[in-house]
Every structure is written in structure tokens, then in C-alpha cells.
């Protein structure tokens with residue numbers, strides 16, 4: 001069986017062969033946030049299935065493309081869509097594309113997601129800077145290797161400051177909070193959301209944590225952004241629906257794109 005390092009080298013070699021040398025910024029665009037990828041210029045586009053060892057989503061309609069090109073003057077390597085732990089992939093599989101970005105020399109990565117607000121300071125449509133995370137997914141992408149990666153400053157202070165400046169420049173109110181990564185695919189119970197709050201969490205979601213830990217292990221600086229799509233279970237008493245989550249990402253997407261474009265312009 002091939003080691004993960006060999007698989008990473010093979011995938012990175014496959015992609016690098018088709019690209020000129022450049023310093024690239026990584027971007028992971030979560031569910032419903034992939035629209036920004038359509039603005040990347042002079043692109044090379046691969047379906048995940050074309051890239052050696054890349055995980056391919058089993059969820060119908062989940063876009064899974066890697067796009068290289070230029071966005072706001074920055075060379076980017078962007079994932080439009082991702083696979084999730086809840087689909088049954090291992091954490092190593094989920095975060096494999098980020099590992100490949102690391103092997104391709106990516107130093108800064110913007111990781112985005114859709115999340116529910118456990119903190120009533122936030123409302124659907126808000127964008128929140130991820131200050132830190134709590135991993136309740138019950139696994140770790142570095143499991144199996146003695147990789148004691150330090151996560152003290154896993155979300156880069158420099159990139160947070162840059163995101164705050166970008167939001168200010170564009171008149172966007174940027175919320176912030178601690179992201180709690182749950183396994184899913186069911187949404188949380190109200191009791192779990194209360195627990196998340198007591199533990200210091202503000203946003204609940206089902207992604208991001210594996211990629212962030214892996215990015216940090218690869219030496220990258222990470223910026224995390226959550227699009228708040230709904231109030232988490234029990235906050236308002238209303239039921240959650242996946243359709244509503246997707247509808248909110250769509251309606252709030254323009255502001256999100258404006259923010260990410262400005263962040264790139266300031267990089």
C-alpha cells in the first residue's frame with residue numbers, strides 16, 4: 001500500500017506538471033460558497049476524480065473541483081467543494097487536498113464553511129472570523145503519525161488582522177467566534193448546542209477542523225471564515241433544514257465574495 005507521503009508527492013507532481021512555478025494561496029470554498037471559483041482567471045480546472053488519490057464526494061450535486069489561476073492579482077489554488085468526514089471518508093482523506101497544497105508550497109490558506117450560530121450575537125447571513133476551534137469530531141487527521149503539531153496559534157493573527165481590515169474597507173460587519181467541529185451528518189441537539197456554548201463555542205459545523213489541523217501540520221498560516229446559515233438547534237426553537245442552509249449561503253454569497261476578494265487584494 002502506498003504511504004500518504006507517496007500519494008501526496010504523486011498528486012502534487014501531477015498538478016505541478018501543468019502549472020508554472022508561483023507562490024499560491026490556498027482556498028477551500030465550502031458548500032454553497034463555490035461561486036468565487038468562477039471568477040478565477042487563466043484557469044486550469046481539474047475534477048477531483050482526475051487527480052491521483054483525491055477524494056470524490058458521493059453526495060450528488062456536490063461540486064468537487066480544484067482550480068488554479070489568478071484572483072485579484074493573487075495566484076490561487078482553490079477547492080470548489082470538499083468532501084466531509086460525515087460522508088464516511090477518513091480524516092486523512094478529507095484533508096488530503098490540503099496536504100497536496102502544502103507539498104506544492106502553499107503558505108497561506110483560506111478555509112471557509114457554512115455553520116450554525118450557537119451564539120445569539122450572530123444571525124443568518126453573517127460572516128464570522130474563526131478565532132479558534134474545538135474538535136468534537138472524535139478523530140484527528142494526524143492520527144497514526146507522531147506528529148505533535150502545536151495548535152496554539154493555528155488561526156493566524158496576521159491573517160485575522162488582514163481579514164478585519166478587509167471587512168472594514170468594504171463596510172462589512174465581521175463577527176468572530178470559536179468554531180465547534182461536530183461529526184454530523186445530523187445537526188446537533190439543543191443540549192449539544194448548549195454544551196458547545198458552555199465550552200466556549202460560538203459556531204457549530206461539520207467540516208474545517210481536519211483541513212485546519214493538516215494545514216498547520218504542513219506549516220501553513222490559516223484563515224478560517226464561517227458563513228452563518230442558521231441559528232443552531234434550540235436557539236430559536238425552529239427546525240433546521242439543509243435547504244434553508246443552502247438558500248442562506250446563496251443569498252449571502254455576494255458579501256462573502258466581496259470580503260474574500262478584498263482579503264486577497266490585501267495579501
Ligand code: HPA
Pocket residue numbers: 114115116117182187188204205206229230231232233240245
Ligand atoms: N450545525 C452543524 N453544521 C451546520 C449547521 C449547524 O447548525 N449549519 C450549517 N452547517
